[in-house]
């Protein structure tokens with residue numbers, strides 16, 4: 292049995308886990324990332340968490356998932372808006388101060404997809420797209436065992452595909468991204484705009500989950516907001532299918548728990564597909580709480596090959 296340590300370094304929390312090649316998380320440990328305290332504090336948290344999960348098992352390496360755009364070949368974080376102290380840093384080099392095994396890095400969305408591909412709902416597929424619909428929208432593309440990152444590691448930004456060129460403002464500063472329509476944050480903003488346009492005070496309790504309940508109950512605000520959401524979701528899935536024709540699309544994140552997404556949302560996909568015979572195979576994510584750790588460990592446990 293081979294082992295690797297996977298680390299999910301998020302903007303607020305950091306989780307390290309010792310993972311076996313059959314996908315078991317043998318031990319895991321969570322600590323605050325301390326990103327506001329700067330890079331040295333983050334490294335101290337990282338080294339401590341890795342130390343906590345180390346045991347007698349031989350560790351092949353440490354995989355590290357980072358929040359932002361990452362040049363995986365050089366190990367440099369290109370842009371990390373939620374953990375700014377990482378931007379411009381060569382994380383692989385910095386890890387050498389406290390980790391003796393080889394270190395590989397990638398962005399968290401790619402690693403969510405890789406974790407599902409190796410250990411979750413994409414295990415039986417050769418080609419897979421993983422999408423998370425949560426606070427934001429992220430995703431990754433895995434093809435024949437390779438993470439598809441693009442020529443300069445800045446591709447596969449599936450949450451920032453343009454839905455409408457002059458559309459809603461996205462957190463990335465551009466207009467009309469998928470994330471500005473299909474994230475939990477977007478749903479809450481759309482609800483506030485809806486309340487304003489109808490002249491009523493928005494209920495501060497209303498979040499994405501509650502909006503889906505209101506949709507199921509047939510309440511006007513729920514219908515007015517979630518119904519277009521489901522059509523937009525269907526078109527988004529159809530666009531991915533039209534371009535990539537993956538064997539499976541795995542959907543995770545908080546919104547993936549909503550039955551309406553899997554019923555009405557999925558029902559609307561075929562009409563939006565170019566090829567009427569296109570395979571439409573969507574599955575809920577399976578890696579759950581340890582998704583980030585499993586994906587990061589998979590970077591080490593299943594090395595990718597590159598053309599030489």
Ligand SMILES: [Zn+2]
Pocket residue numbers: 450451461462463464465468469470
């Ligand atoms: Zn965007």
